[in-house]
Amino acid sequence: MSARRVDRDDIFIVGAARTEFGRFDGEDNDLAETAVRGALADCGLSWPDIEFAVGGTNGETKPDNLVSRLGLTGLPFVTVKNGCATGAVALMTARNGLIAEDLDIACVVGYDNHARGAFNVSPARYGLGDWYGSTGMMVTTSYFALKIARYLHEHGIDQRTLGYASAKAFAYSQQHPYAWRRKPVSVDEAMEADMINDPLTRFMFCSPDAGAVSLVLARGSRAYELCETPIRLASVALRGRRPGSFEVFSPWLSPGDRTSPSIDAAKAAFELAGITPAEVQVAQLQDTDSGAEVIHLGETGLVAHGAQEAAYRSGDFDIDGRLPLNTDGGLLANGEPVGASGLRQVHEIVRQLQGRADGQQVPGNPRIGFTHVYGAPGISACTVLINEGAQS
Amino acid sequence: MSIHASIEVVDATLFTSVDPVILAGSLCGACGAHVFPAMDSCPTCSSVEVTRVGLPTEGTVWSWTTQHFAPKPPFRTDEFAPFSIGYVDLGPVIVEGWLVGKTQWSIGERVNLVLAHAWTNEGTPVFTFGFEAVA
Ligand SMILES: [Zn+2]
Numbered sequence: 001m002s003a004r005r006v007d008r009d010d011i012f013i014v015g016a017a018r019t020e021f022g023r024f025d026g027e028d029n030d031l032a033e034t035a036v037r038g039a040l041a042d043c044g045l046s047w048p049d050i051e052f053a054v055g056g057t058n059g060e061t062k063p064d065n066l067v068s069r070l071g072l073t074g075l076p077f078v079t080v081k082n083g084c085a086t087g088a089v090a091l092m093t094a095r096n097g098l099i100a101e102d103l104d105i106a107c108v109v110g111y112d113n114h115a116r117g118a119f120n121v122s123p124a125r126y127g128l129g130d131w132y133g134s135t136g137m138m139v140t141t142s143y144f145a146l147k148i149a150r151y152l153h154e155h156g157i158d159q160r161t162l163g164y165a166s167a168k169a170f171a172y173s174q175q176h177p178y179a180w181r182r183k184p185v186s187v188d189e190a191m192e193a194d195m196i197n198d199p200l201t202r203f204m205f206c207s208p209d210a211g212a213v214s215l216v217l218a219r220g221s222r223a224y225e226l227c228e229t230p231i232r233l234a235s236v237a238l239r240g241r242r243p244g245s246f247e248v249f250s251p252w253l254s255p256g257d258r259t260s261p262s263i264d265a266a267k268a269a270f271e272l273a274g275i276t277p278a279e280v281q282v283a284q285l286q287d288t289d290s291g292a293e294v295i296h297l298g299e300t301g302l303v304a305h306g307a308q309e310a311a312y313r314s315g316d317f318d319i320d321g322r323l324p325l326n327t328d329g330g331l332l333a334n335g336e337p338v339g340a341s342g343l344r345q346v347h348e349i350v351r352q353l354q355g356r357a358d359g360q361q362v363p364g365n366p367r368i369g370f371t372h373v374y375g376a377p378g379i380s381a382c383t384v385l386i387n388e389g390a391q392s
Numbered sequence: 393m394s395i396h397a398s399i400e401v402v403d404a405t406l407f408t409s410v411d412p413v414i415l416a417g418s419l420c421g422a423c424g425a426h427v428f429p430a431m432d433s434c435p436t437c438s439s440v441e442v443t444r445v446g447l448p449t450e451g452t453v454w455s456w457t458t459q460h461f462a463p464k465p466p467f468r469t470d471e472f473a474p475f476s477i478g479y480v481d482l483g484p485v486i487v488e489g490w491l492v493g494k495t496q497w498s499i500g501e502r503v504n505l506v507l508a509h510a511w512t513n514e515g516t517p518v519f520t521f522g523f524e525a526v527a
Contacts (some may be wrong), residue, residue, distance in 0.1 A: 123466070129401040129429065133466035135510055135520045136459060137488060142477050144486075153455070197457045198496075243425070243436045252417075252428040253454075253486040254436065254481060322493075326399035382450045 001222040004388045011095045012223035012230035015216030016347045017042030021334045022180035028061045031212035032111040039214035043226045049070040054078045054094045056086035056110040057339035082374020087342025092236045098219045106217040112337035114208030124339040126249045143248040145197035155306035164312035165290035166190035166203045173329025176359030177184035181333045204290040209335030214342035224391040229354045234384040235272035241378030261380035273384035277301035281366035283353045284345035286374040287330040315372035319360045338357025345371040353387040402520045414446040426485035449505040451482040456497040468511045499518035502526040
C-alpha cells in the first residue's frame with residue numbers, strides 16, 4: 001500500500017488493553033487500573049508520560065480519582081458519563097483535548113461493574129410520570145422487542161435472522177479469551193430458548209456485567225515512535241435523536257419517516273473519514289440484543305435494509321466472510337459494562353487491524369474498521385479506524 | 393356523584409375524560425405535532441404554543457411484544473401474568489400502551505382504547521389505559 005503522509009493533527013491509537021469481562025468481586029478501580037497499566041505497557045509508556053486523560057463510568061466511582069493509584073502527576077483528567085456511548089465520547093474528548101490543548105499523548109479508560117440483572121430505572125430520571133413504571137412499560141427488553149418486531153415487519157425479514165445473530169456472537173466468543181459467555185449456542189437453541197419479550201428469547205439479550213478497557217492515543221508522528229502499527233482514528237462522530245427516532249422509554253412516537261441517531265452518526269463518521277460503508281473490512285455494532293445488530297447493520301449502511309437475513313445465512317459476518325462482525329462476540333457475549341463497552345469495540349478493531357487479534361484474526365490484513373455504539377436517551381457514536389501502514 | 397369520579401386511574405393527567413375514556417395529548421400550534429402525554433412545549437419544534445387535546449380512540453397495532461417475566465418495581469400488579477404492550481398508530485401520533493385481552497397480536501390489527509384494570513388499592517380497582525382488538 002502507498003504510505004500516507006502523517007498530519008500533525010492525526011490521532012492514532014498506540015496502546016490498547018482490556019480486562020476479561022464478566023462478574024467481578026473487586027473494586028471498580030481495580031478493573032480500571034488494570035486496563036490503564038495494560039495499555040501503557042502495550043506502548044512502553046508509564047503514567048507520567050500521559051498529558052491528558054479521560055475516564056468514563058456509569059457507576060458511583062470517580063474516574064478522575066484514579067490518579068490516586070496511578071500517580072499524582074497534575075494532568076487534566078476529564079470524566080464523561082453518556083450511557084452506552086460513554087466509551088466513544090471518552091475517545092472523542094481525548095482526541096479533541098490533544099488537538100485543542102496542543103498535546104501529544106492521552107489516555108482513555110472506560111469501566112463499570114454492574115450488579116446482576118436488568119438495569120433498575122426510575123421514570124423521573126427520564127422525565128416520565130410514575131404511571132409509566134408502575135404499569136410495567138419502563139422495561140428495556142420490551143423496548144428492544146417492540147423495535148425489532150416493527151423492523152422485521154417493515155423490511156420483510158424472517159424472525160430466524162435473530163437466531164443467526166446470536167449463534168454468530170457465541171461462535172466468535174468461544175475463541176476469545178476475554179469474552180464473558182463462551183458457550184456455543186446454535187440457531188435452533190437461540191430460537192427455541194425461553195421467550196423474554198416476543199420475538200426475543202433468552203439468548204438474544206446481553207446482560208450488564210463488569211469490565212474495563214483503556215487506550216493510549218498519540219498525536220502526529222509521535223505515534224510512530226511509540227508503536228510499530230499505530231491505528232489512525234480517522235473519524236469519530238456523536239449524534240443525538242431527531243423527531244421520528246424510536247428510542248427507549250417513549251410513551252409516544254411521531255408518525256411518518258423514521259430517523260435514527262445511528263444513521264446520522266454513521267453517515268458523519270464515514271464522511272469525515274472519506275470512506276464508504278462498502279470499504280469497511282471489519283466492524284463492531286451495538287448488539288444490546290440480536291435485533292439491535294440487525295437494525296444497526298441497516299442504519300449504518302453496512303448492509304441494505306432487508307438484506308440482513310441473506311447476509312447472515314451466507315456467512316458474510318463470519319471471520320472469512322465479506323464483513324467480519326463483532327469478532328469478539330459483541331455485547332451478546334461480552335455483556336455490557338456500560339462505560340467500557342464502546343472502548344471494547346475500538347480495542348477489538350485496533351487488534352484486528354494490527355494483525356494481533358485476541359480471538360480469531362480476520363485474514364487478509366484488513367486496513368479499515370468501523371465501530372458503532374447506541375443507547376439511551378437516543379445517542380449514537382461511530383468511529384472509522386485505519387491502519388495507514390508505514391510512515392512516509 | 394358522577395361515574396367519572398368513582399373510577400380511580402393510575403394518573404388522571406393522562407386523560408381528558410375517563411368515561412368515555414379519551415387520552416390527553418398536546419397539539420403544537422406552530423408545527424402541528426401531537427405528543428402523548430400532554431407537554432408544555434413541543435419536542436419537535438421547541439415551540440411553547442401547545443394546547444391540550446383529546447386523542448383519537450381507534451387505531452392499528454404498529455408494533456407489539458408480550459412481557460413474559462414480571463418487571464421489577466416500581467411495576468405494580470395484584471398477580472403477575474404475561475401481558476402485551478404495543479405501539480398503536482392513532483393517526484396524528486403513535487401511542488404506547490397495554491394491549492389487552494390476548495398475548496399474540498399482528499401488526500396492522502385494528503384496536504380501540506379501553507380502561508384496563510392495573511391493580512387493586514385497598515379494595516379499590518385502579519385502571520390504566522389499554523387497547524383491545526376491535527370485535
Ligand atoms: Zn411543534
